[in-house]
Amino acid sequence: MAGESSSGTVIIVEGRKDKAALRRLGLAGPIVCFKSSGKGLVDFLGDIDAKKVIVLTDFDKEGKDISARITEELAHLNIKTDDTLRGKLGALVRQDARTIQDLFRYVERLRAEEV
Numbered sequence: 040m041a042g043e044s045s046s047g048t049v050i051i052v053e054g055r056k057d058k059a060a061l062r063r064l065g066l067a068g069p070i071v072c073f074k075s076s077g078k079g080l081v082d083f084l085g086d087i088d089a090k091k092v093i094v095l096t097d098f099d100k101e102g103k104d105i106s107a108r109i110t111e112e113l114a115h116l117n118i119k120t121d122d123t124l125r126g127k128l129g130a131l132v133r134q135d136a137r138t139i140q141d142l143f144r145y146v147e148r149l150r151a152e153e154v
Contacts, residue, residue: 048121049089051109053096057139061095064143073105084112094122097138098129 050070058070076083094109096102110120136145
């Protein structure tokens with residue numbers, strides 16, 4: 040994910056705290072927030088200038104629904120989407136991180152256990 044992000048692949052998250060968590064994890068590429076954009080989905084996605092987008096919404100039902108809607112709308116705009124990372128991360132962290140913003144705390148806990 041870090042490699043794709045640094046090469047310009049846009050990551051879509053739900054809110055500012057999700058974006059901040061990914062920044063704290065070292066992602067430097069473009070990250071955009073859907074919910075805090077103040078725009079409807081179609082207008083928000085219409086502003087994205089990318090060939091590929093990673094959809095990284097929360098691991099709950101709402102996040103899954105938002106991911107599906109974003110993927111469907113981006114298909115209409117001929118923008119390739121990747122939501123497999125969301126599924127893989129969700130399966131990996133299970134109950135330890137239910138949201139994207141929880142990922143930083145989860146990684147920090149793992150690092151502390153290694154010491």
